[in-house]
Amino acid sequence: MNEVSASDDGDEISEVNHSDEGVVETQTSDDEKPLIEARDVSVVFDDQVVLQEINLQIARGQTVAIIGESGCGKTVFMKTLVGLVQPTRGEIYFDGEGLHHMGYSELTQTRRRFGFVFQNAALFDSMSVFENVAFPLRQSEVVSETVVDERVMQHLAEVGLPRNVAYKRPAELSGGMRKRVGLARALILKPEVVVYDEPTTGLDPIMSDVINELILDTRRRYPVTSVVVTHDMHTARKVADRVLMFYPRARLNENESQVLFDGPPSSLEHAEDRRVRQFVRGEAGERLTELAHGLSG
Amino acid sequence: MSDSAKSLYSSQKPESAFVRWVNQWGSAVVDGITTIGDMTLFSWKMLKWLFTRLPCRGTVLVNFYQVGALSLPVVALTGTFIGMVLAVQSYAQFHAIGLDSRLGAVINSTLVKELGPVLAATMLAGRVGGAMAAVLGTMRVTEQIDALTAMGADPIHYLVVPRFLACILLIPSLTIMADFMGIVGGYFYSVIILGIDHAAYLNHSRDGVTGFDLFSGIFKSVFFGSTIAIVSCYRGFNCEPGAEGVGKAATTAFVYSFVLILAVDLFLTIVMNSIYYTIYPNGSSFL
Numbered sequence: 001m002n003e004v005s006a007s008d009d010g011d012e013i014s015e016v017n018h019s020d021e022g023v024v025e026t027q028t029s030d031d032e033k034p035l036i037e038a039r040d041v042s043v044v045f046d047d048q049v050v051l052q053e054i055n056l057q058i059a060r061g062q063t064v065a066i067i068g069e070s071g072c073g074k075t076v077f078m079k080t081l082v083g084l085v086q087p088t089r090g091e092i093y094f095d096g097e098g099l100h101h102m103g104y105s106e107l108t109q110t111r112r113r114f115g116f117v118f119q120n121a122a123l124f125d126s127m128s129v130f131e132n133v134a135f136p137l138r139q140s141e142v143v144s145e146t147v148v149d150e151r152v153m154q155h156l157a158e159v160g161l162p163r164n165v166a167y168k169r170p171a172e173l174s175g176g177m178r179k180r181v182g183l184a185r186a187l188i189l190k191p192e193v194v195v196y197d198e199p200t201t202g203l204d205p206i207m208s209d210v211i212n213e214l215i216l217d218t219r220r221r222y223p224v225t226s227v228v229v230t231h232d233m234h235t236a237r238k239v240a241d242r243v244l245m246f247y248p249r250a251r252l253n254e255n256e257s258q259v260l261f262d263g264p265p266s267s268l269e270h271a272e273d274r275r276v277r278q279f280v281r282g283e284a285g286e287r288l289t290e291l292a293h294g295l296s297g
Numbered sequence: 298m299s300d301s302a303k304s305l306y307s308s309q310k311p312e313s314a315f316v317r318w319v320n321q322w323g324s325a326v327v328d329g330i331t332t333i334g335d336m337t338l339f340s341w342k343m344l345k346w347l348f349t350r351l352p353c354r355g356t357v358l359v360n361f362y363q364v365g366a367l368s369l370p371v372v373a374l375t376g377t378f379i380g381m382v383l384a385v386q387s388y389a390q391f392h393a394i395g396l397d398s399r400l401g402a403v404i405n406s407t408l409v410k411e412l413g414p415v416l417a418a419t420m421l422a423g424r425v426g427g428a429m430a431a432v433l434g435t436m437r438v439t440e441q442i443d444a445l446t447a448m449g450a451d452p453i454h455y456l457v458v459p460r461f462l463a464c465i466l467l468i469p470s471l472t473i474m475a476d477f478m479g480i481v482g483g484y485f486y487s488v489i490i491l492g493i494d495h496a497a498y499l500n501h502s503r504d505g506v507t508g509f510d511l512f513s514g515i516f517k518s519v520f521f522g523s524t525i526a527i528v529s530c531y532r533g534f535n536c537e538p539g540a541e542g543v544g545k546a547a548t549t550a551f552v553y554s555f556v557l558i559l560a561v562d563l564f565l566t567i568v569m570n571s572i573y574y575t576i577y578p579n580g581s582s583f584l
Contacts, residue, residue, distance in 0.1 A: 084443050084447060112448070114447065120440065
């Protein structure tokens with residue numbers, strides 16, 4: 001089954017193929033090889049199938065939002081991209097190189113080409129904000145403390161944090177400030193890909209929009225590819241030029257693909273799949289009945 | 298709910314008590330073997346880092362301070378009390394047979410061979426092991442360990458190696474402190490409170506403790522230190538989610554460390570005794 005899911009407004013994604021095996025294949029319009037590619041990726045924890053046969057490609061420079069309800073495997077997929085979670089089956093390719101073929105040091109070097117913004121920022125409690133932001137720099141390069149100081153302050157300023165914040169501990173910061181420190185830390189090595197895990201979760205609407213603007217600003221400032229895992233539809237619509245919707249494997253039929261939608265944000269409202277429209281509109285639908293019977297999630 | 302899921306639910310039959318019992322035991326055995334395997338791999342990775350690239354001085358010194366300097370007062374205090382308790386417990390029996398002055402030999406020998414190392418290790422397991430598991434567990438739960446990996450740092454190199462080094466290098470000092478303060482405590486109670494003759498007490502004390510005893514206690518402590526570091530770090534790294542998971546990691550780190558310390562102590566005591574009687578068949582010492 002084929003469906004055209006992107007608009008004609010210049011998006012790189014032109015066509016999404018749903019094969020008989022329930023695999024979604026994304027084709028890029030240009031000849032460039034994808035920067036990130038997942039081939040038949042499955043992740044199983046104990047008896048629980050979290051991801052099954054995920055196939056997708058992310059082109060260089062694209063901002064992809066991965067949406068889906070809690071437990072659908074979007075964070076696991078994102079961690080799989082960086083090699084934090086090993087796929088049970090299938091492979092992840094970054095810039096044409098399979099992560100599974102890489103030795104320890106090569107994988108470490110590849111990881112440094114990613115910037116990772118964690119859900120709760122994952123700042124090191126035992127370090128000051130300055131030390132947190134400087135950490136990747138000190139780990140990867142031999143640089144003088146003057147350069148470290150200069151770059152840390154520059155990146156803190158770029159995310160709108162004053163100099164005095166640099167000497168505070170993460171515990172002294174608000175949620176929004178922690179996220180911004182996390183972003184500064186992710187960007188300090190000038191990564192090719194920035195991965196955001198729930199960047200606006202737990203923030204007020206104003207601070208959420210500040211983070212959205214920072215994501216857009218980062219894209220304007222650096223030529224990065226971004227992967228944003230979120231269930232905030234405002235964020236997905238605002239920052240992404242392509243949206244993927246994952247669905248919990250346990251609630252799908254055997255032959256259904258776990259990626260229910262792959263296309264531009266503008267097509268979300270009119271998606272063919274009822275479950276996509278329900279998610280976008282925030283409607284519980286048959287989930288209420290399922291929960292009442294205690295059958296799932 | 299999908300048809301396949303419905304058929305899955307309907308096809309399930311209630312298990313008999315015996316099948317459940319076999320399942321539980323089987324699962325416990327598999328879990329135990331898996332944990333031992335995991336812990337061995339964890340230790341192997343740590344040792345590989347230890348012999349290839351040491352962590353930076355700043356990281357190591359922080360852990361040395363946490364493990365060594367901050368444990369010193371509590372080890373000294375408990376050592377003192379244990380020395381005094383030994384005097385209190387042994388005095389009545391020794392007094393009854395007129396061997397009061399030999400109390401020092403018994404107290405000091407017990408402290409140097411067994412109680413000093415085990416006490417220092419127990420205090421370290423409680424104070425440092427639990428804290429290590431809690432800190433690393435919190436780092437696991439809050440994705441700080443994932444963040445380290447994502448930034449190209451190896452969590453075992455960065456977090457475990459410094460803690461391991463601090464434990465194995467500083468536990469001998471803590472053991473010596475526990476021994477010394479126990480001896481002081483025992484002397485204080487025996488001589489000052491119970492009125493045992495000072496010179497006789499010291500003479501017998503010196504005769505009762507050999508250099509090999511001291512060496513044996515310190516040697517064992519290094520194994521206790523490595524046990525505490527590996528068990529605590531492993532529990533922290535494999536912490537279950539949530540506050541309950543962190544609490545459980547801290548508790549099990551202490552319990553497992555304590556049980557393993559005693560098991561290792563038994564094994565090493567047998568080995569050290571065999572070595573001692575091989576080197577000194579007549580029980581002589583190198584002093």
